[in-house]
Amino acid sequence: MSERAGVDRQGIAGSVVAIAGGVLAWHFAGDFSVMGLVFPRTIAVVMIAAAVTYIAVSLLRPKRQAPQPAGSAWRRGALVAVMVAWSLLLEKVGFLTMSVACFCAILVIANYDRWTPRMAAWYALAAALVVGGLYTVFRFVLLVPLPAGWFL
Numbered sequence: 016m017s018e019r020a021g022v023d024r025q026g027i028a029g030s031v032v033a034i035a036g037g038v039l040a041w042h043f044a045g046d047f048s049v050m051g052l053v054f055p056r057t058i059a060v061v062m063i064a065a066a067v068t069y070i071a072v073s074l075l076r077p078k079r080q081a082p083q084p085a086g087s088a089w090r091r092g093a094l095v096a097v098m099v100a101w102s103l104l105l106e107k108v109g110f111l112t113m114s115v116a117c118f119c120a121i122l123v124i125a126n127y128d129r130w131t132p133r134m135a136a137w138y139a140l141a142a143a144l145v146v147g148g149l150y151t152v153f154r155f156v157l158l159v160p161l162p163a164g165w166f167l
Contacts (some may be wrong), residue, residue, distance in 0.1 A: 022077045030066035030073075037063035054157055093124045109164025110153075114146045 037059040044055040101117040108116075122138050153159040 023073045027070050027073055030069045033066040034063050037066070050158075054159070090124055094121065097121055097124065105164070106162040107164050110161040111146065111150055112164065114150070115142055118142045118146050 040055050040059040040062070044052040044059070047055070097117050097120045101113050105113050119138070119142055122142065126134075126138075128134070150161070154161055
């Protein structure tokens with residue numbers, strides 16, 4: 016494989032978009048209550064800091080990179096479809112149910128390897144821990160009202 020030297024232009028472009036999103040999140044969170052603006056502004060600061068750090072590292076220490084594979088268009092489209100379904104059905108079906116279903120769908124979409132019962136069990140455990148952990152933090156620590164929907 017041939018390698019090319021240089022900065023990660025796509026990564027820098029994505030970081031600039033992340034910075035813009037963080038600035039917008041900071042700005043629009045100003046309309047929230049004092050308690051309501053803590054979470055979005057915290058995420059905005061972390062997002063901006065991570066993006067600025069990535070840009071600095073990319074510019075100061077360019078690496079020789081192997082050519083990246085083209086990827087799979089159907090996987091990208093399926094990922095977008097799952098995220099759109101999650102956002103549209105979240106209130107009707109419920110946070111916990113939709114999050115577990117979409118997390119599992121994304122695992123299936125993103126997996127390039129052959130499925131085995133052991134891998135499926137690990138993925139199920141990961142889904143339960145990640146979604147359950149996020150639900151617990153949002154619901155009981157941050158006191159974010161999550162949609163209950165038809166199910167949980």
